[in-house]
Amino acid sequence: MSKHAAGNGTPSFEPPVEQPKPRRKRVVLADARAPVTVLRTVVELEEQTSYGEQLVRGLIREQLQTALRVAIPISVIFLAIPALLYFLPRLNDVTFAGVHLPWLLLGVMPFPLMFGAAYWFNHKAESHERAFVDMVEH
Numbered sequence: 773m774s775k776h777a778a779g780n781g782t783p784s785f786e787p788p789v790e791q792p793k794p795r796r797k798r799v800v801l802a803d804a805r806a807p808v809t810v811l812r813t814v815v816e817l818e819e820q821t822s823y824g825e826q827l828v829r830g831l832i833r834e835q836l837q838t839a840l841r842v843a844i845p846i847s848v849i850f851l852a853i854p855a856l857l858y859f860l861p862r863l864n865d866v867t868f869a870g871v872h873l874p875w876l877l878l879g880v881m882p883f884p885l886m887f888g889a890a891y892w893f894n895h896k897a898e899s900h901e902r903a904f905v906d907m908v909e910h
Contacts, residue, residue: 827908834900842893846885853877 857863857874866873 827904831900831904835897838893838896838900842889846889849885850882853881 857877863873868876
């Protein structure tokens with residue numbers, strides 16, 4: 773029905789339609805089957821306690837060491853190539869398949885080298901992260 777009755781113009785109100793009550797949900801703070809040490813470690817990380825900070829610092833330290841293991845050798849190689857060509861000018865005349873050695877060393881070699889280094893770094897970084905998650909979860 774509407775607010776107004778059909779013929780007389782006086783308002784008539786319908787009773788409110790009852791909405792079904794939402795079902796109650798059980799809220800669980802933690803999985804009771806999980807080991808206490810896992811829960812404690814997760815809480816330490818979430819609350820950023822000194823132990824949680826120490827765990828995260830350890831992960832960051834491992835990631836930094838991995839980055840340096842990649843960056844230092846690549847930097848040495850990329851700095852050594854021009855120095856090698858400068859101090860041994862005879863290498864400028866060497867050719868492979870009609871291409872001079874300096875072009876190969878400076879224009880071609882960096883790309884597969886950087887791809888390989890990036891692939892290795894990504895693999896190691898993901899490995900460190902998986903180990904960190906496994907340590908937290910177990």
